[in-house]
Amino acid sequence: MVMPMSDQVILRAENIRKVYPGTTALKGVDFNVYEGKVNVLVGENGAGKSTLMKILSGVETPTSGKFYLRDEELTHLTPKTATQKGIGIIYQELSLFPNLNVAENIFMNKELLKNKGWIDHKTQEQKAKELLRKLEQDINPRSKVSSLKVGQQQIVEIARALAEDINILIMDEPTSALSKTEVEILFKIIDELKSNGVSIIYISHRLEELIQIGDYITVLRDGELITEKPMSDVNLQWIISSMVGGEASKIFHSGKRTIGDVVLEVKDLFFHGPAEEPLLKSISFDVRKGEVLGIYGLLGAGRTETLESIMGLHTDARGEIYLENELLGEPDIKSRIRKGIALVPEDRQREGIVQTMSVSHNLTLPGLWRIVKQKIHISGSNESSCVNETISSMSIKTSNSENSIMSLSGGNQQKVVFGKSLLTQPKVLLLDEPTRGIDVGAKGEIFNIMNNLAQEGLAIIMVTSELKELLAICDRVIVLSKGKITGNFGKEEITEENIVNASTIGHMTTAQRFGGRDR
Amino acid sequence: MKNAMKNNDFSIGMILLKMRTIIALILLVIVFTVLLNTTRGINFLHPVNLMTIAKHVAITGIMAIGMTFVILTGGIDLSVGSIVGLCGMIAGGLINEGIVLNMFGGTLYLHVPLIILVCLVLGTAIGGVNGLLITRLNVAPFIGTLGMMYIARGFANIRSGGATFPNLQGKPELGNTGFPILGAGRFLGMPLSVWLMIILMLITIYVAKKTPFGRHIYAIGGNQRAAELSGIQVKKVTTLVYMFSGFTSALVGLIIASQLVAAHPATGESYEMNAIAAAVLGGTSLSGGIGSIGGTIIGAFVIGVLSDGLVMLGVSEFWQNVIKGLVILAAVILDQTQQRINARSSETRDKKQRKMAKST
Numbered sequence: 033m034v035m036p037m038s039d040q041v042i043l044r045a046e047n048i049r050k051v052y053p054g055t056t057a058l059k060g061v062d063f064n065v066y067e068g069k070v071n072v073l074v075g076e077n078g079a080g081k082s083t084l085m086k087i088l089s090g091v092e093t094p095t096s097g098k099f100y101l102r103d104e105e106l107t108h109l110t111p112k113t114a115t116q117k118g119i120g121i122i123y124q125e126l127s128l129f130p131n132l133n134v135a136e137n138i139f140m141n142k143e144l145l146k147n148k149g150w151i152d153h154k155t156q157e158q159k160a161k162e163l164l165r166k167l168e169q170d171i172n173p174r175s176k177v178s179s180l181k182v183g184q185q186q187i188v189e190i191a192r193a194l195a196e197d198i199n200i201l202i203m204d205e206p207t208s209a210l211s212k213t214e215v216e217i218l219f220k221i222i223d224e225l226k227s228n229g230v231s232i233i234y235i236s237h238r239l240e241e242l243i244q245i246g247d248y249i250t251v252l253r254d255g256e257l258i259t260e261k262p263m264s265d266v267n268l269q270w271i272i273s274s275m276v277g278g279e280a281s282k283i284f285h286s287g288k289r290t291i292g293d294v295v296l297e298v299k300d301l302f303f304h305g306p307a308e309e310p311l312l313k314s315i316s317f318d319v320r321k322g323e324v325l326g327i328y329g330l331l332g333a334g335r336t337e338t339l340e341s342i343m344g345l346h347t348d349a350r351g352e353i354y355l356e357n358e359l360l361g362e363p364d365i366k367s368r369i370r371k372g373i374a375l376v377p378e379d380r381q382r383e384g385i386v387q388t389m390s391v392s393h394n395l396t397l398p399g400l401w402r403i404v405k406q407k408i409h410i411s412g413s414n415e416s417s418c419v420n421e422t423i424s425s426m427s428i429k430t431s432n433s434e435n436s437i438m439s440l441s442g443g444n445q446q447k448v449v450f451g452k453s454l455l456t457q458p459k460v461l462l463l464d465e466p467t468r469g470i471d472v473g474a475k476g477e478i479f480n481i482m483n484n485l486a487q488e489g490l491a492i493i494m495v496t497s498e499l500k501e502l503l504a505i506c507d508r509v510i511v512l513s514k515g516k517i518t519g520n521f522g523k524e525e526i527t528e529e530n531i532v533n534a535s536t537i538g539h540m541t542t543a544q545r546f547g548g549r550d551r
Numbered sequence: 552m553k554n555a556m557k558n559n560d561f562s563i564g565m566i567l568l569k570m571r572t573i574i575a576l577i578l579l580v581i582v583f584t585v586l587l588n589t590t591r592g593i594n595f596l597h598p599v600n601l602m603t604i605a606k607h608v609a610i611t612g613i614m615a616i617g618m619t620f621v622i623l624t625g626g627i628d629l630s631v632g633s634i635v636g637l638c639g640m641i642a643g644g645l646i647n648e649g650i651v652l653n654m655f656g657g658t659l660y661l662h663v664p665l666i667i668l669v670c671l672v673l674g675t676a677i678g679g680v681n682g683l684l685i686t687r688l689n690v691a692p693f694i695g696t697l698g699m700m701y702i703a704r705g706f707a708n709i710r711s712g713g714a715t716f717p718n719l720q721g722k723p724e725l726g727n728t729g730f731p732i733l734g735a736g737r738f739l740g741m742p743l744s745v746w747l748m749i750i751l752m753l754i755t756i757y758v759a760k761k762t763p764f765g766r767h768i769y770a771i772g773g774n775q776r777a778a779e780l781s782g783i784q785v786k787k788v789t790t791l792v793y794m795f796s797g798f799t800s801a802l803v804g805l806i807i808a809s810q811l812v813a814a815h816p817a818t819g820e821s822y823e824m825n826a827i828a829a830a831v832l833g834g835t836s837l838s839g840g841i842g843s844i845g846g847t848i849i850g851a852f853v854i855g856v857l858s859d860g861l862v863m864l865g866v867s868e869f870w871q872n873v874i875k876g877l878v879i880l881a882a883v884i885l886d887q888t889q890q891r892i893n894a895r896s897s898e899t900r901d902k903k904q905r906k907m908a909k910s911t
Contacts, residue, residue: 345780369782383780388773388840397770398781400763408762452781 039247042067042231043088043119043200048097050083057083059255060097064248065200070222070232072242072263075252076275076498081235084252085202088233089121090114115142118199122189122206130178135160137177138192163191168217183214190221201225202233207241219245237330237497239271240536251275272499272528288487291507292321294357295491296342296373296460301351303334303341311337312349313515319460319491324482326506327495328531333512335495336378339462342493343375344368355459369398372459376449376466378495384449385437392419392433394448399455422451426481443474450481461485463494467501479505499528513537568889572833572849572882579853583860593863600863602742606810608855609744610803612848614822615829616748616755617799619847620792622830623759625772625839626685626692628793631800631826633703634677635819638670638804640707643716643814645669646727660725667733671801677703678797682790696793700823707816716814734810744806748848751799755844768792772839828875829854832882853878 043065050058058080065071075081086092088099090109099106101117114121128137135157144159146152160173169187177185186206193201207215222232222245236242242249242263249266251258251274258274297318305311312334319325329335341349344363353360355371377383385394396403396415403414419433426447430440437445446466453461463482467475482505486492496502502509509526511519511534519534521527567574580595587593594600614631621628649660661669677699684695721728736743759765767788770778779785803822808814833850835842857878861871 343780365780366782366784375780377777377780382774383776386770386773386777386840388836389769393766393769397766397778397783400766404763408764410761410763410766412761456782 039066039069041065043099043101045084045088045099046097048084048087048099049095050080050087050092051095057255058087058094058097061252061255061257063250063257064260065231065233066248067231068226068229069247070226070234070245072246072249073233073235073252074239074242074249074271074275076500079252079275080255081252082204085121085204085233085235088114088200089119089202115196118197119202120193120196120198120200121202121204122186122193123204128177128185128189128192131176133174133176134164134171134180134188135173137188138163138173138195140192142195159195160191163194164188166194167191167221183210186210187214187217190218198230200231200233202235204235205237206234207236207238215241239268239532242271243268268532269529272532275499289322289324289507291323292489294318295321295355296493297354297357298338298342299352299354301338301341301349301353303337303346303349305337305346309515311515312341315351315512315515315517317510317517317520319493321491322486322489323507324486324492324494324505326502326509326526327493327512328497328499328502328509328535329512330535332514333535334515335512336464338512339375339464339493339495342368342460342462343373369456369458370401372457373462374398374453374456374458374460375462376446376453376464378464378468380442380446380449380468385445387436387438389437390434391423391428391430391437391440391448392416394437395419395422395433395452395455398452399457402455402457418455422455426451427477441474443470443477446470446474446478447481450478454485458490460491460493463492465496466494467496467498499531502526502531503528511535565889565892568885568892569834571885572846572853575878575882576849576853576856579856579860583856583863587860587863590864595860595863602745604855604859605745606742607859608851609742609748610807611822611825611829611854612748612851613744613751613799613806614803614826615833615847615851616751616844617796618823618826619830619833619835619842619844620755620759620768621692621796622827622835622837623768623772623839623842624789624792625775626789626793627696627827627837628678628681628796629693629696629823630677630681630699630703631796632819632822632824633700633707634674634797634800635804635807635822636707636816637677637703637710638674638801639808639814639818640710640716640816641673642666642670642730642805642808643719644710646719646721646730647716649725649727660727663721663727663729666727666730667805670805671798674797674799674801674804675794676797678794678800679790681797682793685793686786686789704816704820707818711814711816713816715816717812719808719812719814731809731812734806734808734812744810747802747806752844752848759844764788764791769840772841774840825854828879831879831886834886836886850882 041064045061045063047060047062048058049060050056061080061084063073063084073081073084083092087094090111090113106117129140132140135153138160139156144152144156157173164171164173164187167187167190169184171180171184171187177188180188190206206218210218225232234242234246246263248260249263249271250260251271253275299316301312301315302310303312315334315338317325327335327338337346340346341351341363342353344365344367347363349363355373360368360371381387386397389397392415396418399418400410403411403418405411416433422428423430423433428440428444428447428451430444437448440448450466466482467478470478482492482494494501494506503526506526507523509519509521509531510517511521511531513535518537519530521530584595587595614635618628618631645661645666646663649658651658681696681699684690685692719730721730733743738746759768767778767783770781770783771785771788775785804819807818829850830842830847831837831850832853833842833846833848835847854875857875858871861874866874
């Protein structure tokens, strides 16, 4: 792509491919980083942004492809050599050591030494203090990181990257945990870094921020480069439509559904959680038989917590939940499963599967009570017929149901998680990011399964961050922002614009500021 | 179908690796039989000798059954040896001294079955406290049961001021005779303790393989969070598992006191290590979720045969420890190898499947 710009490319990636078992994260991506500019990288979850950044910072090795720093080709990059070349990264997940203090974290693996090998704590703490002062943060370098607030931890993470001489700074979702004022400070720091000639790669889901801070924008979709443009040429709508792609509604075709009576009704759901502000503030909605209800929201909007509270995971959540007009008692997962609520959790590896168990034992785990005789005996024939039925109806690809669950690909593991929820014969199915981390083919299959289930009369609630999924499969969408419902759209009103606008209510300050610039 | 053939070839090696404990057991028996026969003219396989070994194995085996469930949940129970000591002491005290009832100015002597029941309940209750510490107060299993190890051992000594309760035959006039039967009694020529191990083994194998409770134990050890979200009552199941471990230890305490016809407060010291070793030798993973009761019993036999065989060969106690340690290390290293191979073979199988899926 020829850029009509005089800006210099400092880092150039060519035809980068990255294949993981089960999925191809990057399919030959080119990426340019312009010197002294903020290079924005956008794409939906699973588009390959984080993978690309991990490759640039030496954490992951690409399957194929080359990259050049100025004109020097970089090979065998490790995190250590990347740092030596001046590439710093601030990760999406905080990667600090909570048991150590701020200064120790900032100088981890680049400790300042005195007298042949003793850590010079005094100088470290002094330099840490200077760095933090530059970031306008009054954090004691001696405080333990675990005692800091999440926003402050993010600042420490930034300070850690700045403690090196860096030419290129990668920021992967740096603002997701920051408050408004902290974001302001971060943007000031970015401006300062730019004027010092540092090139910045900036990844964020908060689209309005990107327009405010970015100079160039690169869009990734499903591991492919879609386009690269100067930020001055684009607006919010353009970004969303190029992220989502046009063909979305064609891939997943929702059939005719008959929507029946209310199955689940949630009234005034309130959940405080560990943060300062309550995670859920008075959430009320219902879902009907045969209906697919989508829940959208930005990070921290309370989507997952809503599903978890319905499931009974949070014993301190308040509010009334009615299942077929019957008020559910105290939060208790076991009894809610038996009453007819099932959850497909967000994090398959951490919450969905038991890695040490076979495919069949994973499938029957939550629904064992359905196949036991005399309350204690697991009937082998009952179990294998259940398992075989599910394997064929979900078309799970495995040669033997006694194989370890870990021998399956990500998509097939996800189908097992689906299958195990369905074997409890639920009335309401809660899906939290059901297509995360699986390839497009498996996504299509999952959507077909959802469609069939809805047509059979199951009520489905799906949380997703992918707009095109909402557009394709949902009958109704509610949007959460900061623990409140900020939008409720029927089938005809589900548009990208409606959903995005509703999801930023409560986040409006940054969006308003650039108001004049995006059109 | 060539693939299937290849997989089969591959799995012969895997089966050998999987059956390594039983192979090791057979090898040990052969080696000891030959060595003892040639050097000392002793018949290792003589029924009397085998019975003695079986009695020793039963002690480790019964405790190891309880320990296996604990380890399967991803925990550990260090208090079992002390529970052995304490329950033996309580039984000994009840037989020899009875319960002094100050308000009536008399002493109450219980019947032996009741004494056994009291001790079993006590062991189970101590296990219950372990379980509550771990599930309700979030104490790490290692620390919680370490504390309980000291507490129970302390009470075992306090009970008698450190002295032994000798001559636990009981007195006919007090109606508390019969305690030695548990240790010395036989049924169909086999010691009762061995029968108890067999019965417990059969019950627990059934529980582990065929009941929701057993499945839940495996799930908790494999992925506690996923188990919780699958509606498993993690706290309840975990507590029950520690209670069962306390129960098996109490049973062992009674058997030993009965065999010796005496109770000593130091009985059972370091037995927890034998129980853990038996479970690990039998293929139980200390990170939880993997293992079996059958494997543990074989592991207990390996330890029993090894120590008795070495004693009969006249190997010094110090060298016995070195050899036991080496065997345990070898078992764990083999276990790691098997897991690596498992992971690799499932990866290649996965790749093959994907290739096949693509070509169709």
